[in-house]
Amino acid sequence: MATRLNRLSRWHSVFKRGYSTSADEHKLQRSGKTVNLFTAINQALSLALETDPRAYVFGEDVRFGGVFRCTTGLADRFGKSRVFNTPLCEQGIVGFGIGLAAMGNRAIAEIQFADYIYPAFDQIVNEAAKFRYRSGNQFNCGGLTIRTPYGAVGHGGHYHSQSPEAFFCHVPGLKVVVPRSPHQAKGLLLACIRDPNPTIFLEPKWLYRLAAEEVPEHDYMLPLSQAEVIREGSDITLVGWGAQLSVMEQACVDAEKDGISCELIDLRTLIPWDKETVEASVKKTGRLLVSHEAPVTGGFGAEISASIAERCFLRLEAPVARICGLDTPFPLVFEPFYMPTKNKILDAIKATLNY
Structure with a gap:
């Protein structure tokens, strides 16, 4: 609602469409127009509404486009009965969504x-x-997708900058997905909407207008629970998700200038996460660094670190490094000190190599 502004078809057609494989992703990116992340989200929502008459979009202020304008034009195109505002009541929004999906x-x-x-x-x-x-698999609410913007925005402070993904990764029965870019956001969001499980889709608000790339205008989905190696290397494996990937990639570029070869993996889906891809990479490099914006203690990086220590103990050349947010409420003027920056990651890469 306005006060919050101030606080800063059908299944058979889905199966016919199928998922885009990793080999297809680069071809897909060359076949579209350059758009930013919030436009890619808007395209995905439009396609979901267009291809399935049972799809509904709802939440606070979505009818006029929302705070970040991700739902702009949808109510005009699909009608106010399918794209509509709700009261300022998050418990009610999700409860209504569960009933609708059921x-x-x-x-x-x-x-x-x-x-x-x-x-x-x-x-x-x-x-x-x-x-x-x-219900013993008699009933489900698998048609529920909860979209929400997360993470740093540059001026959000402790009430508009949090990264709560780890809370939901602890809960069996949910899927948690975080895109890093416009192309990823569109394909992963469509996959979430059509997945037969309730999903939490966390959108990096920092990138809504900052990130832009070629995104196909047609309908496509990217596979869930499949990590992507976006940069191959031999000395150390870096794992992250969402907006942090661009920061980590900058660190990889700087490390390369010093002769360090970094393998960078975007996890994409946090639950269930792709352990096999990360494990294969760490067995090759012998080192692992995980980075995320959420506080380090109890963050999802701890789960990755523990799992890889169990699976790759004899292949590890150094302790797993975690470069994350601090164990404090998200600050306002001290945000630059809180964030896991390129330089912090680069220092950790060198320390791990020199262990």
């Missing part, structure tokens, strides 16, 4: 900022995630 619809709920998803925590964790299990 009736066989595609419920696409928007939480205006990830920082305000906590009032809906009980609905997500105790209802959506357990709906299928508690």
Whole structure:
């Protein structure tokens, strides 16, 4: 709502469409127009509504486009009965989405900022995630997708900059997906909307207008739970997701100037995550660094670190490094000190190589 502004078809057609393989992704990128991330999100939502008459988009202020304009024009095109505003009540938004999905619809709920998803925590964790299990697979709310912008924005402070992904990664029954770019965002969001499980789709608000690349105008999906090696290397493996990938890539470029070969992996889906791809890379390089914006203690980087230590213990040449946010509330003027920057990552890369 306005006050929050101030606080800063059908399944058979989905199966026919199928997923784009990793080999197809570069071809896809060359076949589209250059758009930014929020436009790619808008395209995905438009296609979801167009290809499935059971799809609905709802949340605070979505009818006029929302704070970040991701839903601009959708209500005019598809009508106010399919794209509509809700009261300022996150618990109600998700609860309504669970009921809508349980009736066989595609419920696409928007939480205006990830920082305000906590009032809906009980609905997500105790209802959506357990709906299928508690009914013995007789019922489900798999058509539920919860979109929400997360992470640093440059001036958001402690109420508009949080990264809550680790909370939901602890919950069996959910999928948690974070795109790094416009092309990824469109393909992964369409896959989430059409997946038969409730999903949390975290959009890096920092990149809404900053990131731009060629995005196909047609309908495509990218596979969930499949990491992507976006830079091959031999000395150390770096793993991240979302907006942090661009920071990590800059560190890789600078490390290369010093003769260090970095392999960079975008996890894309955090739960269930692609352990095999990360494991194969670490067995090759012997070293691992994980970076994310969320606080280091209890962050999802800890799960990756523990899993790889179990799987690759005899191949590791150094302890797993974690370059993450600090264990403090997200600051305002001290944001540059809080963030896991290129230089922090570069120093950690060198320290790990020299261990």
